[in-house]
Amino acid sequence: MKSTKYVIGVDYGTDSVRSLIVNAENGEELAASVFHYPRWKDNLYCDPVHNQFRQHPLDYVEGLESSIRGALAQVGPEVAGQVVGIAVDTTGSTPVAVDSSGTPLALLPDFATNPNAMFILWKDHTSIKEAAEINAICERWDIDYSKYEGGIYSSEWFWAKILRTYRVDPAIHRAAYSWVEHCDWIPFLLTGGTDVTKMKRSRCAAGHKALWHEDFDGLPPNEFFVALDPLLDGLVDRLFDQTYTSDVPAGHLSEEWAERLGLSTDVVISVGAFDAHMGAVGGQIEPYHLSKVMGTSTCDMVVAPMQEVGDKLVRGICGQVDGSVIPGMMGLEAGQSAFGDVYAWFKNLLAWPIRQILAKSELIDQETKEQLIRETLDRIIPELTAAAEKIDPYESGIIALDWLNGRRTPDANQALKGAIFGLNLGSDAPRIFRALVEATCFGARTIVDRFTSEGVPIKGVIGLGGVSKKSPFIMQTMADVLGRPIRIATSEQTCALGAAMFAATTAGLYPKVEDAMEQMSSGFDATYEPNPAHVEKYDKLYAEYQQLGATVEQLIK
Ligand SMILES: Nc1ncnc2c1ncn2[C@@H]1O[C@H](COP(=O)(O)OP(=O)(O)O)[C@@H](O)[C@H]1O
Numbered sequence: 288m289k290s291t292k293y294v295i296g297v298d299y300g301t302d303s304v305r306s307l308i309v310n311a312e313n314g315e316e317l318a319a320s321v322f323h324y325p326r327w328k329d330n331l332y333c334d335p336v337h338n339q340f341r342q343h344p345l346d347y348v349e350g351l352e353s354s355i356r357g358a359l360a361q362v363g364p365e366v367a368g369q370v371v372g373i374a375v376d377t378t379g380s381t382p383v384a385v386d387s388s389g390t391p392l393a394l395l396p397d398f399a400t401n402p403n404a405m406f407i408l409w410k411d412h413t414s415i416k417e418a419a420e421i422n423a424i425c426e427r428w429d430i431d432y433s434k435y436e437g438g439i440y441s442s443e444w445f446w447a448k449i450l451r452t453y454r455v456d457p458a459i460h461r462a463a464y465s466w467v468e469h470c471d472w473i474p475f476l477l478t479g480g481t482d483v484t485k486m487k488r489s490r491c492a493a494g495h496k497a498l499w500h501e502d503f504d505g506l507p508p509n510e511f512f513v514a515l516d517p518l519l520d521g522l523v524d525r526l527f528d529q530t531y532t533s534d535v536p537a538g539h540l541s542e543e544w545a546e547r548l549g550l551s552t553d554v555v556i557s558v559g560a561f562d563a564h565m566g567a568v569g570g571q572i573e574p575y576h577l578s579k580v581m582g583t584s585t586c587d588m589v590v591a592p593m594q595e596v597g598d599k600l601v602r603g604i605c606g607q608v609d610g611s612v613i614p615g616m617m618g619l620e621a622g623q624s625a626f627g628d629v630y631a632w633f634k635n636l637l638a639w640p641i642r643q644i645l646a647k648s649e650l651i652d653q654e655t656k657e658q659l660i661r662e663t664l665d666r667i668i669p670e671l672t673a674a675a676e677k678i679d680p681y682e683s684g685i686i687a688l689d690w691l692n693g694r695r696t697p698d699a700n701q702a703l704k705g706a707i708f709g710l711n712l713g714s715d716a717p718r719i720f721r722a723l724v725e726a727t728c729f730g731a732r733t734i735v736d737r738f739t740s741e742g743v744p745i746k747g748v749i750g751l752g753g754v755s756k757k758s759p760f761i762m763q764t765m766a767d768v769l770g771r772p773i774r775i776a777t778s779e780q781t782c783a784l785g786a787a788m789f790a791a792t793t794a795g796l797y798p799k800v801e802d803a804m805e806q807m808s809s810g811f812d813a814t815y816e817p818n819p820a821h822v823e824k825y826d827k828l829y830a831e832y833q834q835l836g837a838t839v840e841q842l843i844k
Pocket residue numbers: 300301302303581582583584626627628629630631668669672752753754757758761
């Protein structure tokens with residue numbers, strides 16, 4: 288009798304990694320386990336005031352072992368024995384400097400506590416100046432190497448981060464043989480890779496963030512990078528010219544990792560990709576439907592048949608790449624640099640006195656105090672939501688900008704800042720919260736407008752990610768602001784589910800990932816329809832948001 292096969296999707300988010308065990312035949316989610324990065328939780332190696340966000344490779348390695356073992360412990364050895372594939376998605380662009388064996392420098396004793404030797408998280412914006420220089424050189428070079436990445440290179444991306452690191456840290460420049468993305472390193476680790484030149488690089492990461500394109504025969508040439516800064520001389524020859532989609536195997540589980548995880552060395556490991564891209568697959572993306580992964584940030588994905596996109600270049604997005612979401616289709620990516628992070632910022636602002644003053648109070652004992660602080664912090668967003676829901680869209684007169692972490696799209700500009708306008712003495716916390724929610728939804732609308740004005744029609748909207756599941760209020764506001772229905776994917780772990788679909792395809796259970804999607808999807812469990820009375824009001828408020836944005840952009844220039 289044929290035994291059921293299982294696959295594991297591993298999804299590295301900004302704060303945590305989760306592993307999901309899935310029945311490869313029907314997509315049933317058997318078990319999940321989440322691991323919060325301990326060093327990251329303690330804010331080690333980060334400096335938010337200067338936009339520095341670094342993650343230690345050990346957070347990822349410990350998370351890999353703990354989350355996979357944790358999920359396997361819930362299902363027992365019979366299932367573990369039938370696991371045939373693992374696929375991994377991560378945030379990005381989240382690169383790290385490595386030696387020739389592909390080991391991140393922070394895993395070497397000399398660099399163990401050096402933030403420049405760690406993964407530079409997607410939301411690290413320390414290299415704004417370097418991104419501007421890349422844009423300037425792209426403009427004057429005979430080929431515009433940024434043209435498939437929306438025509439504007441961002442400080443969130445690979446080359447800007449490398450250049451800035453080399454400039455500020457000569458020791459890293461001396462020790463780094465090459466650079467790798469987080470989504471490329473984890474499959475390399477799992478397959479026991481020891482030579483970075485043999486690492487299979489993700490098409491998704493390379494095409495959207497590293498200026499790779501088939502038309503250029505790979506990456507731009509060494510002269511381009513030397514003209515940018517001689518510090519980059521020779522690096523491109525130690526990177527890659529081939530890239531792979533995630534239906535391709537990176538290899539098999541190494542003996543070491545098979546033992547660490549309690550799995551077989553027959554397990555096939557897929558080439559990695561970014562979270563939102565695999566998430567779009569997990570959320571059943573279809574041509575011209577916008578898949579919005581709404582978490583700390585947003586990633587907004589569209590797929591379209593290659594022949595329909597033709598030579599069209601979509602301006603101001605995070606790129607268009609053959610096969611970055613679904614192999615054989617054009618994947619287009621846009622997004623907002625802060626989404627849930629905007630609400631988290633406001634929550635932290637309100638929580639300051641609770642953390643600072645209550646924590647010092649001698650009126651209550653330590654344990655009660657800690658419990659009280661935790662409970663209050665957990666309740667802030669839900670309570671604000673309940674109060675904000677009762678406020679009419681046009682009532683408060685407050686308009687906010689969502690650029691608290693700069694603007695990813697349309698037209699990347701990470702130097703931009705958030706703003707709150709129209710405050711008076713009646714502007715209380717729920718009204719400001721509501722304005723922030725509306726701002727994040729207006730930011731989403733600018734992306735839809737950009738796709739449509741560039742000739743990419745948006746025929747439907749799919750919501751996934753933490754905020755889509757946690758906040759009906761925000762999803763309703765989004766539907767009202769966009770004036771379109773939003774379908775919410777059923778799975779709580781859409782990115783990990785998408786990774787599991789790739790794992791099943793790579794392991795040979797399906798000829799292509801579309802077939803895995805059809806069999807393994809869990810569909811949609813909610814639809815938010817736009818409220819016509821609000822749609823009209825939001826059209827007017829959106830115009831005000833755009834006006835405020837234009838003013839702030841003038842001020843920051
Ligand atoms: N009830 C809520 N309403 C709105 N946003 C929320 C709520 N609870 C958490 N969030 C936001 O969700 C974001 C985390 O989203 P999630 O998808 O879980 O993580 P990640 O982006 O790391 O994958 C945080 O930025 C947080 O502010």
